[in-house]
Amino acid sequence: MRLRTLRLWLWGAVAATAGVLVGAAWTLPGGTPAPAAQTPVAVPIGGEFALVDEDGKPRTWSGFRGKPVAVFFGFTHCPDICPTTLGELSVLLADLGPRSDDLQVVLVSGDPERDTPEVLNAYLQSFDPRIVGLTGPEAEIERAFSTFKAYRKKVPTEDGDYTIDHSAGVYLYDRNGGFVGTLDMHEDTKVRREKVERLLAADA
Numbered sequence: 001m002r003l004r005t006l007r008l009w010l011w012g013a014v015a016a017t018a019g020v021l022v023g024a025a026w027t028l029p030g031g032t033p034a035p036a037a038q039t040p041v042a043v044p045i046g047g048e049f050a051l052v053d054e055d056g057k058p059r060t061w062s063g064f065r066g067k068p069v070a071v072f073f074g075f076t077h078c079p080d081i082c083p084t085t086l087g088e089l090s091v092l093l094a095d096l097g098p099r100s101d102d103l104q105v106v107l108v109s110g111d112p113e114r115d116t117p118e119v120l121n122a123y124l125q126s127f128d129p130r131i132v133g134l135t136g137p138e139a140e141i142e143r144a145f146s147t148f149k150a151y152r153k154k155v156p157t158e159d160g161d162y163t164i165d166h167s168a169g170v171y172l173y174d175r176n177g178g179f180v181g182t183l184d185m186h187e188d189t190k191v192r193r194e195k196v197e198r199l200l201a202a203d204a
Helices: 003-018 081-102 117-124 138-147 189-201
Strands: 050-053 058-060 069-074 104-109 132-135 152-156 162-166 170-173 179-183
Touching: 050 117, 050 138, 069 081, 081 104, 081 189, 104 117, 104 138, 117 132, 170 189, 179 189
Parallel strands: 069 104, 104 132
Antiparallel strands: 050 058, 050 132, 069 170, 152 162, 170 179
């Protein structure tokens, strides 16, 4: 998986979408000044979806309100980034102790063709049991990736199979579903923990 490319893509997407739209003055034909640009508006990262979890239970984005959420986009056949990230998140949850019960960690699969609820359930047995896996119809998976400004691309492999290139960061959301930033697994462990602790402390 092209980790450097994915990281650059993710941070570029976050910078482009989390920033504000900058207005500029211009002149209409004939030299007439145009109206002033509207007030800058932030572009949201995240939105509604209708998926199912590893137990086949319907889950929506609005259903995660009330607790901070850490969202990771991956797939169960991922050879390196996904198991490493989920392992690090499992360690983080353990280190937080009782406070970790207030953090919802969610894996959204970018490979609905192979990642059925049963496959997700078996895969998640290797990680913290509080991590929720989500999958669903291709159209809903695409909707989730699109609204969260996440990247994925199906890439054929030499053996006739395929892999999925995807965003490598972890998206952080507050209790109301507002985007607050990301975790990068290349950051120092202390930095990642401090970010999550601040998230948990906000409006607690």
